[in-house]
Amino acid sequence: MIYCYTQYHLINVRDHEGFSGNKIDKLYVGEKVKIIGYGKAEKIDGDYSYFWTNIEFHNGKTGWIYGKYIANKTLILDMDFNGVDDYIFLRYKNLDFMYSVDYPEDIMVFINGNLMQMPSLGERDFSHVYFYVSKYEDKVLISIENDYDGMPTPDDFNTDWKITVYLILVTEDGIDYVDYATSPDCNLSTPIEPVSSELKPEYIEPYLGRYYTFIE
Numbered sequence: 780m781i782y783c784y785t786q787y788h789l790i791n792v793r794d795h796e797g798f799s800g801n802k803i804d805k806l807y808v809g810e811k812v813k814i815i816g817y818g819k820a821e822k823i824d825g826d827y828s829y830f831w832t833n834i835e836f837h838n839g840k841t842g843w844i845y846g847k848y849i850a851n852k853t854l855i856l857d858m859d860f861n862g863v864d865d866y867i868f869l870r871y872k873n874l875d876f877m878y879s880v881d882y883p884e885d886i887m888v889f890i891n892g893n894l895m896q897m898p899s900l901g902e903r904d905f906s907h908v909y910f911y912v913s914k915y916e917d918k919v920l921i922s923i924e925n926d927y928d929g930m931p932t933p934d935d936f937n938t939d940w941k942i943t944v945y946l947i948l949v950t951e952d953g954i955d956y957v958d959y960a961t962s963p964d965c966n967l968s969t970p971i972e973p974v975s976s977e978l979k980p981e982y983i984e985p986y987l988g989r990y991y992t993f994i995e
Protein backbone atom coordinates (compact mmCIF):
# COMPACT_ATOMS: atom_id res chain seq x y z
CA MET A 780 0.00 0.00 0.00
CA ILE A 781 1.03 3.58 -0.69
CA TYR A 782 -0.09 6.49 1.43
CA CYS A 783 -1.34 9.96 0.57
CA TYR A 784 1.06 12.77 1.25
CA THR A 785 0.20 16.44 1.19
CA GLN A 786 0.49 19.62 3.22
CA TYR A 787 -3.23 19.99 2.69
CA HIS A 788 -5.77 17.75 4.39
CA LEU A 789 -7.78 17.05 1.23
CA ILE A 790 -6.61 15.68 -2.12
CA ASN A 791 -8.89 15.73 -5.14
CA VAL A 792 -9.43 12.47 -7.02
CA ARG A 793 -10.32 12.93 -10.70
CA ASP A 794 -12.01 10.76 -13.29
CA HIS A 795 -9.05 10.98 -15.68
CA GLU A 796 -5.49 12.26 -15.64
CA GLY A 797 -4.86 15.98 -15.75
CA PHE A 798 -6.34 18.91 -13.88
CA SER A 799 -9.09 19.05 -16.46
CA GLY A 800 -10.46 15.79 -15.05
CA ASN A 801 -13.71 16.00 -13.11
CA LYS A 802 -13.40 15.81 -9.33
CA ILE A 803 -15.08 12.60 -8.21
CA ASP A 804 -13.92 12.21 -4.61
CA LYS A 805 -11.46 13.42 -1.98
CA LEU A 806 -8.72 11.75 0.04
CA TYR A 807 -7.38 12.79 3.42
CA VAL A 808 -3.72 12.82 4.34
CA GLY A 809 -2.60 9.37 5.45
CA GLU A 810 -5.25 7.40 3.57
CA LYS A 811 -4.12 4.21 1.87
CA VAL A 812 -4.26 3.91 -1.90
CA LYS A 813 -3.20 1.19 -4.34
CA ILE A 814 -1.36 2.24 -7.49
CA ILE A 815 -2.83 0.75 -10.67
CA GLY A 816 -0.69 2.56 -13.22
CA TYR A 817 0.82 5.84 -14.36
CA GLY A 818 -0.14 8.41 -16.95
CA LYS A 819 1.58 11.50 -18.29
CA ALA A 820 4.15 13.54 -16.40
CA GLU A 821 3.21 17.14 -15.74
CA LYS A 822 5.00 20.05 -14.10
CA ILE A 823 2.77 22.37 -12.10
CA ASP A 824 5.22 24.15 -9.83
CA GLY A 825 8.95 24.37 -9.28
CA ASP A 826 11.43 22.40 -11.35
CA TYR A 827 10.00 18.91 -10.91
CA SER A 828 7.48 16.88 -12.87
CA TYR A 829 5.24 14.19 -11.39
CA PHE A 830 3.23 11.45 -13.05
CA TRP A 831 -0.52 11.36 -12.90
CA THR A 832 -1.28 8.15 -11.04
CA ASN A 833 -4.24 5.82 -11.44
CA ILE A 834 -5.24 4.57 -7.99
CA GLU A 835 -7.67 2.28 -6.25
CA PHE A 836 -9.10 3.71 -3.04
CA HIS A 837 -12.14 3.59 -0.74
CA ASN A 838 -12.89 -0.12 -1.11
CA GLY A 839 -12.56 -0.50 -4.84
CA LYS A 840 -13.16 2.95 -6.30
CA THR A 841 -10.68 4.08 -8.93
CA GLY A 842 -9.50 7.48 -10.08
CA TRP A 843 -6.48 9.69 -10.72
CA ILE A 844 -4.37 11.87 -8.42
CA TYR A 845 -1.29 13.93 -9.09
CA GLY A 846 1.88 12.05 -8.13
CA LYS A 847 3.16 14.86 -5.95
CA TYR A 848 0.62 13.78 -3.34
CA ILE A 849 1.92 10.23 -2.94
CA ALA A 850 4.48 9.27 -0.30
CA ASN A 851 7.44 7.07 -1.21
CA LYS A 852 7.86 6.06 2.42
CA THR A 853 5.50 6.28 5.40
CA LEU A 854 5.95 5.56 9.09
CA ILE A 855 2.83 5.16 11.23
CA LEU A 856 3.30 5.05 14.99
CA ASP A 857 1.51 6.09 18.16
CA MET A 858 4.44 7.64 19.98
CA ASP A 859 2.50 8.74 23.07
CA PHE A 860 0.22 5.64 23.08
CA ASN A 861 -2.96 7.73 23.12
CA GLY A 862 -4.72 5.90 20.30
CA VAL A 863 -4.05 8.61 17.68
CA ASP A 864 -1.70 7.63 14.86
CA ASP A 865 1.36 9.78 14.19
CA TYR A 866 2.64 9.94 10.59
CA ILE A 867 6.03 10.60 9.04
CA PHE A 868 5.98 10.97 5.26
CA LEU A 869 8.89 11.05 2.84
CA ARG A 870 8.68 11.94 -0.83
CA TYR A 871 11.55 11.56 -3.30
CA LYS A 872 11.86 13.59 -6.47
CA ASN A 873 13.41 12.55 -9.79
CA LEU A 874 13.18 8.83 -9.07
CA ASP A 875 13.97 7.94 -12.67
CA PHE A 876 17.60 9.00 -12.59
CA MET A 877 18.60 10.07 -9.08
CA TYR A 878 17.29 10.50 -5.56
CA SER A 879 16.59 14.03 -4.45
CA VAL A 880 14.80 15.35 -1.38
CA ASP A 881 13.78 18.99 -1.27
CA TYR A 882 14.07 19.91 2.41
CA PRO A 883 11.84 20.64 4.26
CA GLU A 884 9.01 20.28 1.73
CA ASP A 885 9.48 16.55 1.11
CA ILE A 886 9.46 15.44 4.76
CA MET A 887 6.26 15.89 6.74
CA VAL A 888 5.53 14.89 10.32
CA PHE A 889 2.04 14.79 11.84
CA ILE A 890 1.86 14.34 15.62
CA ASN A 891 -1.64 13.89 17.03
CA GLY A 892 -3.04 15.24 13.78
CA ASN A 893 -0.92 18.40 13.80
CA LEU A 894 1.59 19.18 11.05
CA MET A 895 4.90 19.92 12.77
CA GLN A 896 7.52 22.42 11.63
CA MET A 897 10.81 20.84 10.56
CA PRO A 898 14.05 22.25 12.02
CA SER A 899 16.00 24.59 9.77
CA LEU A 900 18.78 23.01 7.72
CA GLY A 901 18.58 25.60 4.99
CA GLU A 902 16.42 25.10 1.93
CA ARG A 903 18.43 22.67 -0.16
CA ASP A 904 18.36 19.29 -1.86
CA PHE A 905 19.49 16.15 -0.08
CA SER A 906 20.20 12.77 -1.59
CA HIS A 907 18.73 10.23 0.84
CA VAL A 908 16.60 10.07 3.97
CA TYR A 909 16.45 7.12 6.38
CA PHE A 910 14.40 6.35 9.50
CA TYR A 911 15.54 4.72 12.75
CA VAL A 912 12.78 3.69 15.20
CA SER A 913 13.36 3.12 18.92
CA LYS A 914 12.57 -0.24 20.50
CA TYR A 915 9.27 0.95 21.99
CA GLU A 916 8.34 3.03 18.91
CA ASP A 917 8.20 6.20 20.98
CA LYS A 918 11.03 7.94 19.09
CA VAL A 919 12.17 8.23 15.49
CA LEU A 920 15.56 9.48 14.37
CA ILE A 921 15.48 10.86 10.82
CA SER A 922 18.84 10.68 9.07
CA ILE A 923 19.12 13.18 6.22
CA GLU A 924 22.11 12.66 3.98
CA ASN A 925 23.89 15.14 1.75
CA ASP A 926 26.58 13.44 -0.32
CA TYR A 927 27.48 16.50 -2.37
CA ASP A 928 29.37 18.41 0.30
CA GLY A 929 33.02 18.57 -0.63
CA MET A 930 32.53 17.09 -4.08
CA PRO A 931 35.83 17.35 -5.97
CA THR A 932 36.11 19.92 -8.72
CA PRO A 933 37.57 19.08 -12.16
CA ASP A 934 40.81 20.74 -11.04
CA ASP A 935 41.13 18.64 -7.88
CA PHE A 936 40.23 14.99 -8.44
CA ASN A 937 42.23 13.92 -5.39
CA THR A 938 39.79 15.58 -3.00
CA ASP A 939 37.73 13.07 -1.01
CA TRP A 940 33.98 13.23 -1.36
CA LYS A 941 32.41 14.10 1.96
CA ILE A 942 29.15 12.71 3.31
CA THR A 943 27.21 14.81 5.82
CA VAL A 944 24.39 13.18 7.76
CA TYR A 945 22.00 15.41 9.71
CA LEU A 946 20.02 13.80 12.54
CA ILE A 947 16.53 14.96 13.53
CA LEU A 948 14.72 13.44 16.52
CA VAL A 949 10.92 13.05 16.53
CA THR A 950 9.11 12.38 19.81
CA GLU A 951 5.61 13.00 21.16
CA ASP A 952 6.86 16.43 22.29
CA GLY A 953 7.88 17.57 18.81
CA ILE A 954 10.87 17.66 16.47
CA ASP A 955 14.44 18.72 17.21
CA TYR A 956 17.65 18.91 15.20
CA VAL A 957 20.08 17.02 17.41
CA ASP A 958 23.37 16.27 15.66
CA TYR A 959 25.29 15.64 12.47
CA ALA A 960 28.05 13.33 11.31
CA THR A 961 30.58 13.90 8.55
CA SER A 962 32.56 11.20 6.82
CA PRO A 963 34.70 10.92 3.68
CA ASP A 964 33.33 7.42 3.17
CA CYS A 965 31.55 7.37 -0.20
CA ASN A 966 29.86 4.12 0.74
CA LEU A 967 27.50 6.12 2.91
CA SER A 968 25.77 7.35 -0.23
CA THR A 969 24.73 3.86 -1.32
CA PRO A 970 21.14 2.79 -0.55
CA ILE A 971 22.04 0.93 2.66
CA GLU A 972 22.20 2.12 6.26
CA PRO A 973 23.83 5.54 5.99
CA VAL A 974 25.32 5.65 9.47
CA SER A 975 28.11 3.07 9.69
CA SER A 976 28.72 0.70 12.59
CA GLU A 977 31.50 2.93 13.87
CA LEU A 978 29.22 5.97 14.03
CA LYS A 979 26.14 4.31 15.52
CA PRO A 980 27.25 4.33 19.18
CA GLU A 981 27.99 8.05 18.91
CA TYR A 982 25.15 9.25 16.68
CA ILE A 983 22.25 6.80 16.98
CA GLU A 984 22.34 5.12 20.38
CA PRO A 985 22.37 8.32 22.49
CA TYR A 986 18.90 9.16 21.17
CA LEU A 987 17.29 5.76 20.60
CA GLY A 988 19.17 3.43 22.90
CA ARG A 989 21.02 0.29 21.93
CA TYR A 990 18.05 -1.39 20.30
CA TYR A 991 16.28 0.19 17.35
CA THR A 992 14.97 -0.70 13.91
CA PHE A 993 16.39 0.70 10.71
CA ILE A 994 13.64 1.37 8.15
CA GLU A 995 15.04 1.03 4.63
